Structures are given as C-alpha cells and as structure tokens.
Amino acid sequence: MLSTFRQSMTWLHTWCGIVTGWVLFAIFFSGTLAVFRHEIDYWMMPELQVSVSADAVTAGQRVLQQVAPAAVRWMIDLPTERAPVMRVRWQAGPKDRLQSRYIDGGGQQLSPRETSGGSMIYRFHYGLLLGRTGMWIVGGLAMAMMVALVSGVIIHAKIFREFFTFRPFRPAPRAWLDAHTVCSVAVLPFSLMITYSGLVIWWFIWMPGGLELAFSGERAAVFRDMAPPGFERVAPSTVPAVMADLSQILRLATDTAPSGLTIETVAVANPGVPNARVDLTRISDDALWGVGDRLRFDGTSGELLERLPERGAPAFVTHRIIRILHEVKFAGPWLRWLFFVMASISCAMIATGTVLWGTKRRIKHVKSFAAGGATRRDALAVFGVDAMNVGVIGGLFTATGVYFHANRLLPATMSGRADSEVTIFFLAWLLCGCAAIAYLLSFHRRFASLHGAQSALRRLWGLQWAVAASVALAIVPLDEMTTSGISRAAKRGDAVVLSFHASLLIAALAMAWVAWMGLRPLTMQRVGRS
Amino acid sequence: MTGRAEIWHDRANVAARVMAAIFAGYAISYLFAGALPLWLPIVRTEAVLWTSLASFVVYTCIALYAFSARSAWALWRNLVVIILLLLSAVWWGR
Secondary structure (H helix, E strand, O other): OOOOHHHHHHHHHHHHHHHHHHHHHHHHHHHHHHOOHHHHHHHHOHHHOOOOOOOHHHHHHHHHHHHOOOOOEEEEEOOOOOOOOEEEEEEOOOOOOEEEEEEOOOOOEEOOOOOOHHHHHHHHHHHOOOHHHHHHHHHHHHHHHHHHHHHHHHHOOOHHHHHOOOOOOOOHHHHHHHHHHHHHHHOHHHHHHHHHHHHHHOHHHHOOHHHHHHOOOOHHHHHHHHOOOOOOOOOOOOOOOOOOOHHHHHHHHHHOOOOOEEOOEEEEEOOOOOOOEEEEEEEEOOOOOOOEEEEEEEOOOOOEEEEEEOOOOHHHHHHHHHHHHHHOOOOOHHHHHHHHHHHHHHHHHHHHHHHHHHHHHHHHHHHHOOOOOOOHHHHHHHHHHHHHHHHHHHHHHHHHHHHHHHHHHOOOOOOOHHHHHHHHHHHHHHHHHHHHHHHHHHOHHHHHOHHHHHHHHHHHHHHHHHHHHHHHHHHHHHHHHHHOHHHHHHHHOOHHHHHHHHHHHHHHHHHHHHHHHHHOOOOHHHHHHO | OOHHHHHHHHHHHHHHHHHHHHHHHHHHHHHHHHHHHHHOOOOHHHHHHHHHHHHHHHHHHHHHHHHHOOOHHHHHHHHHHHHHHHHHHHHHHO
16 A cells, blocks of 8 residues: 555554554453453352362252252352362253352352352453444454554564564653564464454354355254264153262262363253263363363263263364363463463553554644643643543553452342442443543643653553552452451462462552552653653 | 545545455455355365364455555455455355
C-alpha cells in the first residue's frame, strides 16, 4: 500500500494494534488469570476450604447411595492439587439435568456461597460475557492479533539485535518502543502459539466452511467421527444389585498404571443394578497434552471389562494437543506458572504498544495548541487516548481486585449474588475510566506543554497503580477478617489459598513500586533527560 | 487533484483494503476449508480438520496481502478470481 512492503506492514501493525488494543489487553489479561481459574474458584468459595477425606471416593459413594440410589448416572469428582474439594453429581432420570453437591471428608453437605468465581474470568476471556456475539468478537480480535503479530515480526527484521537494545533513559517514545520490542521478542513464540491455538480451538464456530460445504452441515455425524472412541451405552436392567466398592476399583486402576497419573472423576452408569458400569479416564502427568487411556469396570463385581487406549487420526490428535496446550489443562505447577509469566509478558506487550502509540501521538499534537494553552477540549482530543490507556489497562487491575473484595463483602446468602459480583467488577472498571477522564478535564491546564503533560500523565498512572496496589493489598486482611481465610489456610497447610495470597502480595508490591515511580518527585536532571 | 479529493481517495483506498482483508479474506478461508477436503484423497473428516486448521493461516496471509498489494484494484481483482476458483472447486467437487 505504501511504497515498501515494510512500510505497509508498519502501517498495518500500528492500526491493527490501536483499533483492537484495549479489548485485546482485556482478553489477554483475563486469559492470564484463567490459567489459575480453578484455584481462584476455590479461593472464592471459602466454605469449601475444609479437610477432604483421603478416601474421597468412599465418602462420595456413601453420599450418592443415600441421596440418589435410583439415579441413572453418578459422578464423583475427586479432590485435586488445584482444587482440593469433593463433589458428587448425579442424574435422576435419563432426561434430567445433572445435580451436584459439595461434601466434606465426613460426607456432610457443604453450601458454598453463590459466586461467579474464576470461571467468570475464564468466560470473559473467551466471550466477554456476551454469549455467541462475544465469542465472534473475541474471534475477530484474535485474528487481528495474529495479523499484528506477523506484521510486527516483518517490521522488525533485525529482531534479535533489537532484543538486546533497551534504552530506558532515552526520550519517551524510544524507551517505550524498546520496552514494546523487548516484551514482544521475549514471548514471540508463546504469543504466536497462544493466538493461533486460541483461534483453532473453535474452528467449527469461526470457520465452519469445511463442515458446511464438505459435509452439507451434518455436524453431529462429523463430531461423532472426530470424538475419541468411547464406551458403548448399556441399557439399565431393573433388578437391584449391590454395588462394588468404588475405592477398590480406583485402587485397581491406580496400581496398574505407570507413575504420575491423575484420575479426576469416577463415573458410574446405571448404579445399583447388575449391569452397572464404572468408567475412569486416566491421564498421565508425564505428557503436557495428557496422554491417557480409559477403563471400564463392572460396577457390581469390580472386574476390569475393557480398556480403550487413547488413539485417533493424526488430525484429531493435532487438534487435541493444540487445544490442551492453549488451556494448559494437564500441566504441573511449574509449567502453569511459566505460562502465567509468559502470558503476563504478552499483556505487557499489548499495553506498551498502546502506550507507545499515545506517546508518539502526544509529541506530534501538543505543538498544535495555541499560545494561550490547552482548553478542556484540546486536552481531551489529544490526551483522551492516554487517559483511556490508564483507565482501561490500570483500571482492569483495580476492577479485578474489587471483584475479589465483592466476593468477601456481599452477604453470603444474598440472592443474585454471583451476578452482583460481576456488576461490581464492571462498575469498578468503568469508574476507573471515568476517573482518568475527570482527572484530564480538571487539570487540563497542566497539559498545555509537553513537559506538563508528561508529568501530569505520570502522576495519573501513579495514582491509578497506587489505587490498584491498595485494593490488592487490602484483600489479604479482608480475607482474614471475613472468613479467617489465612489462619485457617496456615493451620491446614492449604497451599492453594496461601499461594493465592502470596501472589496477591507480590502483585501489590510490584504495582506499588510502579506507583512510586510515577508519584515520586523528579529531580531536575531526570526531567531534563526524559 | 485538490487536497480534499486526495484525502477522499486515500480513505477509499484504505476502506477497500480493510474490506478486502476482512470480508474477502474470510470468504477465501471459508471456501478453502470447504473446497479442499472435496479433492483431497484422505478421509473426509480428517481433511476437514486439516484444512480448517490451515484456513486461519490463509486468512492471515490474505490480510497481509491486502495491505501490501500495489493497487486496490489489482488486489480485489485477484481476490475475486481466487474466490471464483474456490467456488468452482466446491461446485465440481460436491
């Protein structure tokens, strides 16, 4: 479009990034947190933070025997490292919905507070909480991200040399450009992988050409072909029978397996009749993409009936691996943290990109102010983007903290509690945006010169990070005061809750440091250089 | 050409490319995912999955092409030709 290929790509990269930057940042930010969504779920339901039984499956079987002896299906979700809780689920009749109940080690029912949990963050990540429409928006933005990434690589032909070029004390746009480049290059393979995998997870929603043209839209038949092989359904008989001890079956499955193995759920079809079947999925911890097999046991005799090794055509396996990579489904804690860190750097890549654009624009436009200084309108027109950067990017941190506060502060028995949490999250985010704009309008005179504008924006960023840091920091004592979360976790050695708080403290300290950088008085020498 | 006309010319140019990248790009990737499995000599479901995985790469390439092509006219001409080729591949393949 422009005179050279690289110039065209620069234009494309800039505009693609600007138009989509803020929402993309929100998607990446929520995706980063969603790496730990089960842990966040667990923290947000403090009623479940009680000791679980070592023999969870026996407790689960006892409860199901009492509550739903005539159900067509039972499921017992076993406690995991990520969410040490026990849950039983059952389906009363063939057409009924699954019901579920959390239980403690003794089989007593637990009633956790109603919460949107970490699952809200996950749902926001893939669909902005806007249903199908939101999923299409996210899909479109992911496509734009893909274009921005590839065009970004093309612009930076000398990518490796640039990685070692960081000039934080050079004038603003140069330093921001370097920061943007360093972030981007550091996690380029990761961000390419995560964007592409995010796109192809739901190829059948976003790119259904293959389904609709090559199969005349017979979706169900196609998906039946693609699904990994499963067990036959068995029609239940009507004679009652005594169930085998599920814990023995579980032990049999664990003992015959190679090391490092996870079984998340024990599923029973036709419980309480002679042809009861117990199905287990064993996932090996060795492979990131969760290679495993499925076992079927006779529910009354406890004998192994069938074993289905994981298999499938290369295309299906490829898609499965891509999906599991994106969701870090079976990764251990270290790999999960690595994903979290790389995703955080990807967030920083997007944020520094939008800030960089604001910085460049500022320098160009501030010259257009009349000698008399900036009016409110001038300030808004030129610095509105910068203020929104603060509101959208910084505000998201604050809003997430406020969301956690709402979880502890709203009355536990309130009706519509889960939705109120989400409303509070969005209100807090909106408020941060409004506050940033209000700051800009009320201090518009300071924006008249480039120096004034830079120190005013620095202050605005500092204030926003100070608020976000305080909100995050306050969660720790709040949890202790409302649910004695920390003392209980310390007593029980609850690693999930303790890590949650440790992460909050680290995040709060980091934000406080950035806030201090923004709010501290500048020495003359520093002003002169920036 | 006056300054005003030039501005409008530029805007039309950008708009034509944005449209090409988004809509023609989607049409081509959609048709690519639908047409290729009809001609590939492998199991249909697998072929659909492979081409669907590849279609997102196709979409990216078309978007980059849309903004690097010399003229918007040539760009649209080429994209329309590709769409017609893919359409006939679907037509004859079904």
